[in-house]
Amino acid sequence: MTRVQLTELREGGSQDIASVNAIMQDAFxxxxxxxxxxxxxxxxxxxxxxxxxxxxxEGEDAGFALAREIAGDAELLLLATRRSAQRRGIGSALVRAILAEAQERGAQQLHLEVRAGNDAVRLYRSEGFDKVGERKDYYRGKTGQLFDAQTYARRLR
Known part of the structure; x- marks a missing residue:
């Protein structure tokens, strides 16, 4: 599989909301x-x-990660990569950037929640995250079907 040429990781802001929405609609x-x-x-x-x-x-916004840090605890809130760029290293680069920034901000750990069965679990495990919990019936799909959420964490210090 050919890797997508990652050209830039940059800090985003509210001016990037259209790009974030487009990536999210394509990815999720x-x-x-x-x-x-x-x-x-x-x-x-x-x-x-x-x-x-x-x-x-390759000249376009291909993914994003949104995170927060509060009182020494960081959370990866959202991570998405365009379908055409998935499994090509962009998700890993985003996770590593979030890990580095969380540590820079003084966080002791980074945690996240993901739907059980989501392919992204492989990415998170490969970046050192361990499953620490589960929430039954957390996500409600378009048809009303419920899906469990799994919680993962990684110590930073």
Missing amino acids: DPQFGEAWTGPQCLGMMSLPGVWLVIASA
Whole structure:
């Protein structure tokens, strides 16, 4: 498999909401109910301790990660990569960027939540995350079907 040429990781902001929404709509299957709305993303980005990383590849925004740090604890809130760029190193680059920034901000650990059965679990495990919990019936899909959420964490210090 050919790797996509990652050209840039950059700090994002509210000016990137159209790109974030486009990536999210392309990456997340609506049947699982995981995507956030634009107003949800903007609301989160306006809070203290929240940061956005945008990954560009082959001349376009190809992925993003949204995270926050509060009192020594960091959370990866969202991570998405365009379908055409998945499994080509962009997700790993975003996770590593979030890990580095979380540590820079003084976080002791980074945690995240992901739908059980999501292919992204392989990425998170490969980056050193361990499963620490599960929430039954957390996600509500488009048809009303419920899906479990799994919680993963990685110590930073």
